[in-house]
Amino acid sequence: MPAMRSATARTVATRQPPKGVKAGKGAYLFEMASVNSVMGGPDYSTAKGSLVEGERFMMGLMRMPKGTGAAPHSHPNEQWVYIIEGDLAFEVDGVKGLARPGSLLYFPPNAVHGTRASRERDVVFLTGKDLSHGLWGIPVDANSKRAKTKPRAKAKAARKR
Numbered sequence: 001m002p003a004m005r006s007a008t009a010r011t012v013a014t015r016q017p018p019k020g021v022k023a024g025k026g027a028y029l030f031e032m033a034s035v036n037s038v039m040g041g042p043d044y045s046t047a048k049g050s051l052v053e054g055e056r057f058m059m060g061l062m063r064m065p066k067g068t069g070a071a072p073h074s075h076p077n078e079q080w081v082y083i084i085e086g087d088l089a090f091e092v093d094g095v096k097g098l099a100r101p102g103s104l105l106y107f108p109p110n111a112v113h114g115t116r117a118s119r120e121r122d123v124v125f126l127t128g129k130d131l132s133h134g135l136w137g138i139p140v141d142a143n144s145k146r147a148k149t150k151p152r153a154k155a156k157a158a159r160k161r
Helices: 002-014 154-160
Strands: 048-053 057-064 069-074 079-085 088-092 095-099 104-107 113-117 123-130
Touching (some): 088 104
Antiparallel strands (some): 048 057, 057 123, 069 113, 079 104, 079 123, 088 095, 088 113
16 A cells, blocks of 8 residues: 555645745735635545735635545644534544634644534634745655545554555
8 A cells, every 4th residue: 555655645646736825025914705716635625715825824714514524644843723613523643632712723834634524513613834845745655535534543544545
């Protein structure tokens, strides 16, 4: 299976993550609901929403449909996720939890993490990352396309390799 993982890494690397609307030079206020529409991670996540970039940081307002999520993945840049609506189950480096509205999640650089929206309602969240490595991460499992299942523990993903 390592070859499949490498192939996925190459696929993600050859496609360019979307750029957000650029801030600065007179652009200081953004109506996030109508700025643009980008996929948060098309090879591993169902999150979609608006993205704005500054000089060193990007912010996105994303929606993840109920019962869907982001399969285990990682990226070299750290990420913050603030839950606005809905409940989001998460796993970060084997630690599981549930983030509710008003919760702030932190995903350290290179940490394997995955999420899943509850079956009752969509999750809306504000997310931020530094611009060092773009928006998209790399899925742990090469077969994870638009994850619709609960995130798997690292041990399970490792056994499949």
